Amino acid sequence: MNRASLDQELVERAIRDEPGARDRLLEASLPKALAWCMRLGGPKVDAEDAAHDALMIVWTRISSLRSPARYNAWLYGIVRRVLAAHRRRAWIRRWAPGVEAEGVASGPTPVKQAQQAQLAKGVQEALEKLPPKQREVLVLCELEERTDVEVAEMLGVPLGTVKSRLRLARARFGKTAARMRLNEQIPGREIEEPQSELA
Amino acid sequence: MSSPDDLLRAFARATEPDEAAQQRVADRLAMSTDAESVGHLLRQLPEPSEFALARVLARVRQSIAAGRRGRMPLGTGPLVAAGTALAVVLVGVVMAPSLVDEPPPVMIAETLEAAEAVVTNPAPGVELSYTGWGLVSGSERQPHIEWGAGTLHVDVAPKQGIDLEIETPHGVVQVVGTVFDVHVDDLGTRVEVERGKVRVMCELGATTLLEAGDETLCQRTSPASLLRFANSAKRSKVAGPAKVLSLADQGLALQPEPSPVRDELRMLRFSSLVDLKRFPEARTAGDDYLANPNAPERGRVLRTTFRLAHQSGDCAESLPYLQALVETDVVAAEHFVELARCLGRTDPAKSLSLLEKAETMQPTPALATRIAQLREAIDAAK
Numbered sequence: 198m199n200r201a202s203l204d205q206e207l208v209e210r211a212i213r214d215e216p217g218a219r220d221r222l223l224e225a226s227l228p229k230a231l232a233w234c235m236r237l238g239g240p241k242v243d244a245e246d247a248a249h250d251a252l253m254i255v256w257t258r259i260s261s262l263r264s265p266a267r268y269n270a271w272l273y274g275i276v277r278r279v280l281a282a283h284r285r286r287a288w289i290r291r292w293a294p295g296v297e298a299e300g301v302a303s304g305p306t307p308v309k310q311a312q313q314a315q316l317a318k319g320v321q322e323a324l325e326k327l328p329p330k331q332r333e334v335l336v337l338c339e340l341e342e343r344t345d346v347e348v349a350e351m352l353g354v355p356l357g358t359v360k361s362r363l364r365l366a367r368a369r370f371g372k373t374a375a376r377m378r379l380n381e382q383i384p385g386r387e388i389e390e391p392q393s394e395l396a
Numbered sequence: 397m398s399s400p401d402d403l404l405r406a407f408a409r410a411t412e413p414d415e416a417a418q419q420r421v422a423d424r425l426a427m428s429t430d431a432e433s434v435g436h437l438l439r440q441l442p443e444p445s446e447f448a449l450a451r452v453l454a455r456v457r458q459s460i461a462a463g464r465r466g467r468m469p470l471g472t473g474p475l476v477a478a479g480t481a482l483a484v485v486l487v488g489v490v491m492a493p494s495l496v497d498e499p500p501p502v503m504i505a506e507t508l509e510a511a512e513a514v515v516t517n518p519a520p521g522v523e524l525s526y527t528g529w530g531l532v533s534g535s536e537r538q539p540h541i542e543w544g545a546g547t548l549h550v551d552v553a554p555k556q557g558i559d560l561e562i563e564t565p566h567g568v569v570q571v572v573g574t575v576f577d578v579h580v581d582d583l584g585t586r587v588e589v590e591r592g593k594v595r596v597m598c599e600l601g602a603t604t605l606l607e608a609g610d611e612t613l614c615q616r617t618s619p620a621s622l623l624r625f626a627n628s629a630k631r632s633k634v635a636g637p638a639k640v641l642s643l644a645d646q647g648l649a650l651q652p653e654p655s656p657v658r659d660e661l662r663m664l665r666f667s668s669l670v671d672l673k674r675f676p677e678a679r680t681a682g683d684d685y686l687a688n689p690n691a692p693e694r695g696r697v698l699r700t701t702f703r704l705a706h707q708s709g710d711c712a713e714s715l716p717y718l719q720a721l722v723e724t725d726v727v728a729a730e731h732f733v734e735l736a737r738c739l740g741r742t743d744p745a746k747s748l749s750l751l752e753k754a755e756t757m758q759p760t761p762a763l764a765t766r767i768a769q770l771r772e773a774i775d776a777a778k
Contacts, residue, residue, distance in 0.1 A: 220457075249455045320440050
């Protein structure tokens, strides 16, 4: 699902509660909302639970959105508040400890999948060490390749604030990543499998 | 006795940074200043999988169908304000305690897992005694229980404003001040009310209002709901692979349309059969999963089904999996070697070409020896 699919017309139709529009808007918003939850929630938050809660709010309150053009920012604001609430619970599900490696299991071999999952976990830990405001700017700008103007609009802060937060976030994340030697774990830089698959 | 100069020279030698240390510092500097490296590392974070998207969408639709509404959580601002106001009230500076309408919610979280009856009070006015597994979350005023299997006896103090909700694979139970039992097994969710009133919303079916002495059974459910609970069971410490298998079987028995939900149910069936060491059935389940050429975990399942088929050492058993495996990107040098062994007598030319491929994949010394032995055997058989 690309960003274009969250087109303004669909948002307007959902606000007017036209048949099927709200459902399609949920479908279109889901990949973005879940990605935000996975990237910004940290290891203690169940990203799927948070995405569910955020989308339920979208479903219930879409009619209160005044400016359809600001849907992305509105959605992000909801995800942000839901994540904050989930984080406050400070609850790690005992039956699902840690981060699920699902989604990274596309590596060519089990060993590489495990390395990829380990690296993703490391990157998430490094992100977790950033202050929340720097973390969100880094994810939105670096990972989602949004412009600083767009991010400033989404967060409702001045452009200069986004730029300074991004600069600080890059430096801090880079230092942490170097300390954790994450750059040495990027696939392709070393490690050849193969371990016997045969019984 | 060494002179001060000697000592200084020795100190300089001892503290001379080695190449590795210099490289480490250079790497750190590069990482701290290089936006491209930062971006590259961040892109190692996973994208949401197709399964995860399907699961969340199914849950959202289920919640909408059950008539639930999204509630915007309180931000930290109102929480701080409410906390401050509460503190002011408590020290008695303000004479009107009604200024604080509602204190911030007290969040709760508790895992319920017990093979023998256990009693717990996750929130004031709520007593649960149970055998089975589930999870309590939400707030003290609005506890939410996911109940996966077993019997749950619920006692909610009346007129305390406790809005308790229980979700099972077959439906949702809502109560305000009552005593009742929820029993979940493979046949469905049975609710029996001892005191008060309970609203039961079956996953597929009518909503019923039960009073003291009434009982109801929700039997029908959706594949997505069963998938969700099968995934929870997989993570549970007490549910075990047999429970996962049972839930996956129930989901598949509903004959879901070709979809990520069906693929994931098949995957759970396959992996739990492997966990249960029911290998012949696991192979059949693996074949079911592999019937979808676009199934996302195809390579992983092929590797395991190949291993299962290979246990007998009979090439006729393992050949189909090997042939499919070499078409995937998860193939390893060992697979080429084993396929070469199986085809050695019938198609020596192809065997030799497979061995050549294996050699290009930097085989381990042991595998290299095996390749040499097979090549000799094939040449001798010619």
